[in-house]
Amino acid sequence: MPHSYTKKNGSSFKPDPSRFLFNVDTLYYSCLPKNYDQVMNDWLLQELSEGRELAEKFTESKRTISLKLPKYENELLFEIEGKGKTAYSYQIRNQDFAFYFARRSDNDNYPIFVHINQFKLWQLGVIEAYMESLEIIALLGFVIETCKPSRIDLCCHTDQFQFTITDLQKHFKTPPNTKKNGLWGVDFDSLSFETVAFGNRSNYQIRIYNKSSELMVKQKYHFLQVYEEYGLTNNVWNIEFELSRKFLKNIEVNGEKNFFDDMDNLLSEKGLSILWTELTTNKFKMLKSKEKADSPLLPLWKVLASGNKGKNGKSVFFQTNEYMSRVKEIDDSLPRELKQITGRYKKFAKNEPIPEGVEPLNFAMTRYYKMILEEHPELIKKFAEEVKKEQSLYVDQDINKLIKKEPQTTPNS
Template sequence: MTDTKILSGIDSLYYFCESNQNYDDLYLEVLDQLENQRGKFLKKDIAFENKDLIITINDTPLIFLGVAEGFHWFKDMNDNFKIGFKDKFKNRSLNDIRVQLLAFSIYTIGIKSIIEFINNILLKDYITSYFPITRADLNVFIQSDLSFITKEMFVTRKRKYATISEIGSANTTETIYIGKEPFKLRIYNKTLELKKSSKKDLMNEYFLNNDFDITKPIFNIEFELHRTHLKQFNISTIEDLFLNAENLFKQSMEDIRLVDISNITEKDIQNNTKNRAETLPIWNYIKENYKIDSFLQNQLPLERVKRNILVYSEQKFEIEYIGIIRKAYINNLPLTDDYLKDLYYKAKDTLTKKTTITQLKKDYILVDFIDENKNEKEEFRLLNNGDLIKPIRPNKIVSNLNDYELLVYLDKTETRKNLSKIDESIHYVAHKEALKRGLIKNYKGEELI
């Protein structure tokens, strides 16, 4: 058993941040940003979801999740944490800021590093140094098949923790729940869970980095400890938890024991008088080898954490891309598939050659086209894709323009319509054609020339 691999850690952490005198400014700013975001959609009568509303606090973008338990909840772009803000004048028995750390940050950035980022960068101007803990999940991953365990094999010291349920097939156990809030134990087959989890790649990388064999069974033993239970051990803050996590985990394994029922009678099992049974060696092994030091030492420098929080990912790209397209529609910018495709290739070109802003604006070269028969010279534009086109002129026949060209032309005539009567007439013709095609709205009270 001495070669059985285990990984000790803290699988989840929830805590409060005590707000300072500046917090009211932050909360009002959060509400203002949300209202501004909503207003952009409502003004144009465009449907939107919570995730479309993105605010920024100290240069960190946060996606709106909704309102629950009086808190406005957000998460960062890369699912490192969730954070909630409430009105300081409501439910004064609770702190104003609530934080939940998520698996991605815990197993990549490190639990101490992500806490330092939230407290010292994201919220630095709005909180004190007091961080009361509300829930912690202490856990051990073990490279061992624990599917032989049944609910009858557990002994609990306290009657109120005796709620036990079991999930699995007739031959193997997949999950066991023991106890209820504020003190619960979960044991489950992590390998099976990851098969249907979005965290599969993340956790497999974590296991491989710690010499686990992901082709063999991995189980998770996890104690869910809430604030009222933690207070019994004088654990009130994050720092208290880190200092006492090992003793707390070991005490939890004493409060709920996995015992050998082979040497006790069926009557003992039925009457729940199994205390005389000996603890199974695997349980004692896990208890004695729970060490939190290496887990807490998994830290990144704060500046690197900040870069990681803002790191670009496929998910972040999708969110931003959809947001940009929606913003374009809200502001009546003309979009076509060809136009977006053209922008895509422009962006790719910038990866292989140095392109200035001026070059991006002028994606053509001027060429002179000479008609020898008429002895005339006309100026054309040679596009990057090889197309040769005539520039749009003020006397352009607007009915021959496609929708995108018409809207671009209309925008240009808009800026010139007050320069002269001719420019005013040119704009009128373009505006009338755009109305005819339904490309723009004729707002009530607006009259054409």
């Protein structure tokens, strides 16, 4: 048994439910407005076409669309991107959302495709993040008729079990004919692994992997603030279900077909609870012995399956979890910049006499700013404009309220 279990009665082990973090980790959906072609013809198509052309010719110069959401003090920006590798003709995005647009409406496909950033889902919870994305679509002028899910990933992060190949062999039960389509990072001496996946991504798939290892490789340091707050160790695992629209459409709820082929149903309290129960009790499970039909669930999986019940009986996925903070994420990233930035300042100190009693770094920073003012004052204004733009690309109240409405003047202006 893993050392991170909490003991009960001095002998058996029991997982600590407070160290299971549930959330929607990925969300893609498509949207059908009633007036799509009208909005595109009135203004948006020309704006997107000109912006796409600019982005494809000059990769560092992008046109933006500004929107004013009532809950934010200042306007938000969305950059118009090049076409990229997508079936949609146009796209706009910022740090939290991406919206893709067809040139015109199509009877076979919904013309708007939406991706909500992972950080936004962990920051607001899926309900508020989804509602915010709908508000953005409405501000563009669209009247929304209906929305359908394309993909949703449900996950749980925990340090209460350290998975091994033996666990998979003895305890992990999958639906009939479900293939294991990957096992990575295997250590045959300890029988440990980093990632395992079962199922087909075009339908549904479960991935179990060492999240702590992934964070270091992909530099997703923002999760560390969450683990620290909730008391998780540096050996966290993620049990994650990736669900396609094909899978969602085939689940009946009380005899109702296509129940989950509708975003309102999918993200309802009932929908999320039923979906998690289906995944953790009917599709996949860890049993004391997977060879016995009546074998009970392992304690870990009991807690995992209880994710359909949170505060006040609501699914934990239905709640606003507020796991993450954008401001704290940026603050936490600054120490990693210090060495690189400090190294660049050396050039401003090594070829000039430093006055007695003046600290070299302070001298270098002062000389740098003085040279900017004297030789390139336009960079001062450009810096202020770029800071404002980057702040406006975050759909975040704490960052949005920091935006200066008027650029600050320089000593020489």
